[in-house]
Amino acid sequence: MADKRIHIHPVTRVEGHGKVSIDLDEDNNVKQARLHVVEFRGFERFIQGRPYWEVPVLVQRLCGICPVSHHLCAAKAMDGIVGATTLTPTAEKMRRLMHYGQTFQSHALHFFHLSSPDILFGFDADPAIRNVLGVAQEYPELAVQGITMRAYGQEIIRLTAGKKIHGTGAIPGGINKNLSIAERDSLLPDIEQMLEWSRSALQIAKDYTVENLEMLAPFGSFDSNHAGIVDANGGMDLYDGKFRVRDAAGNTLLDQMDPSDYVEHIAEEVRPWSYMKFPFLKAVGPADGWYRVGPLARVNVSDSIDTPEAEAARAEFMSVTDGKPNNISMAYHWTRMIELLHSCEKIKELLNDPDLQGTDLVVKGERREESVAVIEAPRGSLWHHYRVNDRDEVVMANLIVSTTQNNEPMNRAVAKVAQDYISGVPEITEGLLNHVEVAIRAYDPCLSCATHALGQMPLTVELIDAAGNVIETRHKG
Secondary structure, eight states: OOOEEEEEBSOSSSBSOEEEEEEEOTTSOEEEEEEEEOOOOOHHHHTTTSBGGGHHHHGGGGOSSSHHHHHHHHHHHHHHHTTOOSOOHHHHHHHHHHHHHHHHHHHHIIIIIIIHHHHHHOTTSOTTTSSHHHHHHHOHHHHHHHHHHHHHHHHHHHHHHSSSSSOOOEETTEESOOOOHHHHHHHGGGHHHHHHHHHHHHHHHHHHHHHTHHHHTTTTOOOOEEEEEEOTTSBBOSSSOEEEEEOTTSOEEEEEEOGGGHHHHEEEEOOTTOSSOEEEETTTOTTTOOEEOSHHHHHHHOSBOSSHHHHHHHHHHHHTTTTSOOOOGGGHHHHHHHHHHHHHHHHHHHHTOGGGGOSOOBOOOSOOSEEEEEEEETTEEEEEEEEEOTTSBEEEEEEEOHHHHTHHHHHHHHHHHHHHHTTTOSSOOHHHHHHHHHHHHTTOOBTTSSOOOOSOOOEEEEEEETTSOEEEEEEEO
16 A cells, blocks of 8 residues: 555634644554644735834734734834833833733633633544534533633723724834723723633643643653743743743753844744744754743743732642643643633733823834834744834834744644554544644644635545545545
C-alpha cells in the first residue's frame, strides 16, 4: 500500500482558518504531522502611508475576535510616537478597564463556546452533540453563563471604546472619553454575579484537569520555554510591563526586557508550508529558542497576581508542579480561567475607582519617529512596532501576534497527539481526528488575524495516496 495523507481542513472551533496534514506510511504509522495556516496577513503593508493617528483604528480590522488587543497595542505604540511617556490616571485606567473587559469576554467565549464541548462530552463524543448547541441542550445553565459573561465583557468594551467591535476609544496619548457615573452604575449591579460565575468556571477547569491528570498530562505535552510580560516585581500585568522568558525547568532566560529591544532578542523563521512565521530567541537559536505564550505561559513566568482570589488560584496551580513551570498543554484551560477570575476582580476594582470619571484624557510630549509596544492579548504577547516619517505617515510596521509565537508549540502538540492516538490505528475515526483539534484548541489560536470566511465551514477529511489519488473522503457538518 502506498503512503497516505490525511487532511483536517478546516480545523474547527477556532478563530480563523487552518488545516492539519498527517502523512502515514503503509502501516498507518505517522511520518509527519503539521498545522498549516492558510490565511495571508498583509496589514503591515496596508497601513504604510496612512497617518499614524489612524493606526489604532485600522489595525484592529485584522480580527473581529480580538480587535481590542490590536487597538490598545497600536495606541500604546503611538503614545511613544507622540511622546506620551506617562498617561493621565483616567486614560491609563480606562484603557485597562477596556483591556480586562476584552480578556474577560474572550476567555468566556473560548471556554464555554469552543472548548466546553470536548470537556463536557469527551473527545470521542458524537459530533452532533459535541458543539455549542449540544452544550445549550444538555447544560443550559452553563450555556447561559457563557453567553451572559461574554455580553458583560462586550458591554464594558462598548462603554470604554465606543463600540463592541472595532472601537475608537484609545487614541495616541490617551483616550477620547471617560466613563460616566450612569455608565459605571449600569455595570456595577452585575459584577458580583460575574465573579461567582468566574469562580465556578475556574472550579470546572481545575477539577477537569486534576481528575483527568493521568490522561491529560501527556496529551500534546512537551517541555518548552514560556514567555510573557511582567511588572517590575515580576507579577502578572496583562496591560503593561517588560518581557520575561523562563525555560521548562524554571530558569530565567530573559528578564525585564524593554519592548523596544525586542529586535535584539527575537527573530522569526520562515517555513515553506505555512504563512505564519516561527519566532524564537536569538540567543538560544531556532532549534530550542521557541517558546509558548498565553495563559499557561503567563502563569508560569509570573511570581504573583495582584488580585487575591486569582493569586490563591495561581498558587494552587503551581503547587501541582512544586512551583516549577507546568508544561501540560491542556492546563491552558485551567490557567485561562484563573485569568478570567483575575480580569473580573480587576474590573470590579476599576469600576469603583473615581479616576474613571476624570476629564484629563490626553497628554503629549516630544515627537518621535519610532516606537514599539507590547500587550498581553488573551492568547499571549502581542507586539506592534512602527516608524513614522516627518509627514506623519507610517513607513514601517511589524506585528508579531500571539498565535504566531505559539506556532511551533501548536505544531509540536499536533505531532505528539497524532503519534500517540493515530499512528498504527487500523481505522481512523472522526473522534481520533478530533483529538488533534483538541490539542490545537487548547491554545485558543486566533488565525483570523487575516481574513474571515462567509457561510458554513464543514470539515472534510481526505485520504490521498502517494500518487495523489483520493482513496476515501469523509465529511462532517
